[in-house]
Amino acid sequence: MSLPSVIGSEIEYGITVQNDRDFDPISSCVLLVNAYQENQEARILWDYDQENPLADARGFHVEGEKYTPNQQENIARNKTLKNGSRFYVDHAHPEYSTPEVTNIRSLIAYERAGERIMETARRAASNLLPSDQQVLIFKNNSDRKGNSYGCHENYLIDRRTPFKDIIAQLTPFLISRQIYCGAGKVGSENRTAPCAYQISQRSDFFETEVALDTMVKRPIINTRDEPHADREKYRRLHVILGDSNLSEVSTFLKVGTSCIVLAMIQEDALPSDLEISDPVRVLTDISHDLDCKREYALQKGGRITAVQTQERYLEAAARYFSSRELDPLMKEVMTRWEYVLGKLAEDPMQLDREVDWVIKRKLISAYVASRNLDWDHPQVQMLDLQYHDIRPEKGLYFLLERRGEVERIVSDEEIDAACSVPPPDTRAYFRGECIRRYPDEVFGVNWDSVSFNLGDDPIKRILMNEPLKGTRAHVGDLLDSSPTAVDLVRNLTA
Numbered sequence: 001m002s003l004p005s006v007i008g009s010e011i012e013y014g015i016t017v018q019n020d021r022d023f024d025p026i027s028s029c030v031l032l033v034n035a036y037q038e039n040q041e042a043r044i045l046w047d048y049d050q051e052n053p054l055a056d057a058r059g060f061h062v063e064g065e066k067y068t069p070n071q072q073e074n075i076a077r078n079k080t081l082k083n084g085s086r087f088y089v090d091h092a093h094p095e096y097s098t099p100e101v102t103n104i105r106s107l108i109a110y111e112r113a114g115e116r117i118m119e120t121a122r123r124a125a126s127n128l129l130p131s132d133q134q135v136l137i138f139k140n141n142s143d144r145k146g147n148s149y150g151c152h153e154n155y156l157i158d159r160r161t162p163f164k165d166i167i168a169q170l171t172p173f174l175i176s177r178q179i180y181c182g183a184g185k186v187g188s189e190n191r192t193a194p195c196a197y198q199i200s201q202r203s204d205f206f207e208t209e210v211a212l213d214t215m216v217k218r219p220i221i222n223t224r225d226e227p228h229a230d231r232e233k234y235r236r237l238h239v240i241l242g243d244s245n246l247s248e249v250s251t252f253l254k255v256g257t258s259c260i261v262l263a264m265i266q267e268d269a270l271p272s273d274l275e276i277s278d279p280v281r282v283l284t285d286i287s288h289d290l291d292c293k294r295e296y297a298l299q300k301g302g303r304i305t306a307v308q309t310q311e312r313y314l315e316a317a318a319r320y321f322s323s324r325e326l327d328p329l330m331k332e333v334m335t336r337w338e339y340v341l342g343k344l345a346e347d348p349m350q351l352d353r354e355v356d357w358v359i360k361r362k363l364i365s366a367y368v369a370s371r372n373l374d375w376d377h378p379q380v381q382m383l384d385l386q387y388h389d390i391r392p393e394k395g396l397y398f399l400l401e402r403r404g405e406v407e408r409i410v411s412d413e414e415i416d417a418a419c420s421v422p423p424p425d426t427r428a429y430f431r432g433e434c435i436r437r438y439p440d441e442v443f444g445v446n447w448d449s450v451s452f453n454l455g456d457d458p459i460k461r462i463l464m465n466e467p468l469k470g471t472r473a474h475v476g477d478l479l480d481s482s483p484t485a486v487d488l489v490r491n492l493t494a
Contacts, residue, residue, distance in 0.1 A: 084428030
């Protein structure tokens with residue numbers, strides 16, 4: 001393997017209910033998920049039996065009990081959709097996980113489809129509340145009460161890649177990439193140094209370098225070892241250090257550059273002198289450095305800025321691809337990566353059409369100047385939040401998008417299609433088509449299995465350990481020749 005062939009994202013959204021003094025986030029999330037009526041009669045379980053969240057990539061299992069809800073709670077908290085995605089309640093947040101895709105453009109389309117699905121559910125849920133209340137949803141990462149919720153990326157890589165190499169070589173990259181994929185934030189939290197504005201919403205909330213947990217003492221490198229695929233061949237790298245982006249360009253660079261760096265790690269094509277002294281502190285320092293000029297110490301001596309760190313990765317990528325074929329999407333990643341780093345070195349504010357934190361900073365700066373406000377004024381904090389509002393008529397990012405003031409990667413037509421049609425080139429196609437064609441017979445779903453209830457027969461589980469099988473090319477004719485789930489299972493096992 002070189003470039004990760006299967007990728008995906010998981011977005012936890014912020015939620016509140018306007019004018020609800022007794023707001024309960026969990027019950028509101030359940031209301032939201034159940035208000036989205038795609039298959040009204042379908043009662044499909046999420047197959048928790050196939051999950052193993054206590055496995056650590058360093059070769060052991062942590063102590064603890066795996067949470068498995070009862071059947072009624074499972075159905076109330078989970079929906080697997082026709083586009084192959086999962087829409088569910090994760091602790092106190094609604095979460096949308098994209099289906100598995102094979103390229104960045106598809107990832108952006110399916111992630112943005114999640115915004116539209118969430119908005120459809122929000123409107124439906126609000127219609128069930130008293131007339132003076134409505135559900136509000138934000139694609140952000142902090143509630144300003146000390147709580148952070150995540151944007152997680154998933155990359156399928158070669159199992160043989162030593163995890164210690166991933167830790168050593170990925171850490172400097174993840175810490176420094178926030179300069180082009182941070183979502184921007186007014187103020188600071190979690191006992192970090194005060195600031196008026198910073199680059200990343202998540203950086204204040206990371207407290208250790210390597211660990212399994214994603215909610216307490218968050219690590220820069222997450223060690224969850226849950227491949228949802230053939231464990232002998234694959235590792236699903238679960239990246240939790242990243243902001244939820246609205247800018248398509250920020251998402252494009254965040255995921256595209258990560259794919260390139262992971263390819264180089266797998267083939268030992270990176271310099272070994274970029275390891276950082278005190279990476280947790282540096283993570284916050286970079287986020288608070290709006291000029292992107294601050295230097296930090298390297299373990300092997302010398303000092304370097306975040307831009308210079310990214311330039312070193314870009315130079316390594318140029319060498320790596322000098323003897324390899326580069327597909328058009330990766331060529332565009334390389335071009336945009338170089339362009340953005342050049343502008344960040346000169347003046348980050350030149351990126352007010354491409355990079356989330358710059359787009360938002362320009363917007364808020366104009367508001368602050370026009371009203372002579374301090375950056376800690378409540379109106380400024382509300383403007384920050386409104387940037388992430390998923391309501392098309394209220395969200396400030398969507399206002400800029402309608403005005404043509406931000407750059408796009410995908411079209412509205414691609415996003416519309418991604419709301420209901422699964423990607424054709426991964427196993428998500430089989431999952432989504434089974435839900436579309438046989439909603440009453442699908443009993444349970446996980447990323448690597450679909451289970452059918454065929455009446456008097458035992459539950460039949462179809463395993464999908466290869467993420468690049470179950471594609472339209474692979475199973476399209478099979479599905480077309482199987483008018484019922486009984487026919488499908490018979491044809492699959494014949």
